Amino acid sequence: MKPGHGDVLLTEGDPGVSEDEERLIEEFRRQLDAGMWAAVPTAAPGGRREAVMVRDFAEVPRDAEQVIFFPPAAGG
């Protein structure tokens, strides 16, 4: 998520392919090092939409379709 733009695709790939996984991990770390928060949308049984916050690439579910990065929250 980016001010003035909406979402921007940073990178994509299949984590089952080692080259892709390396690129995904690198981008994941770059975003977290920049202070961004990362969330993975999920669907609970019954269709209820949820999201989990992740702080390490290993926490991203293998079947995740997307990881969304956004600026960290601050008291307004």
Next chain:
Amino acid sequence: MSALAASSMFIVLAGLAAVAFGPSVARGLLERLPRRRRAEVIPAYDPGRERRAERRARELMRSVVGPEDCRMYEDLGFLRVLGPTAAVEQGGYGYLIYPHRPIVAFDAESGELLSEYCVAFPDGGQPRGGERLPDADDVLAKWMALHGDEHGLIADANMHLVGRQVDPQHVRRDLRRLAEWEAQRMRPQR
């Protein structure tokens, strides 16, 4: 002349030089900047940018929260998040998420307003697009943070009694609008 006097003189001369030549030096430095860097300092006005950004943000929201909740946002201008299932069965609570306004907690059974949580997602590293996320992105960020780490988000927020930044009458009216909206969608279509 003592060393102290000499250094004082230097400071005074430097101060006077800054007053006398400062503007022209600053103008000269600005002219030496590459055009692209200067463009980042003063973003070009684009009346369609925010609209396009909001459209993209709504598409992302739809893919994450689902079509029904996205419709809620489009029709009513906010999203409702209910607390954990167990809490809802015991009366529970919920949140109304507005774009760029505090999150409002309410009693899910009585509709009583409980508190407001002022939280923002400023992106200081994006001068070209401004600091504010598009409205739908701001709502979605709050939605994801509430689902993923409710306690963390609430801890980061500034909590106040309802009425500090949001109008309680307005929120009560929104809860009524939400109830009517849900009832209308439950009603079988002819």
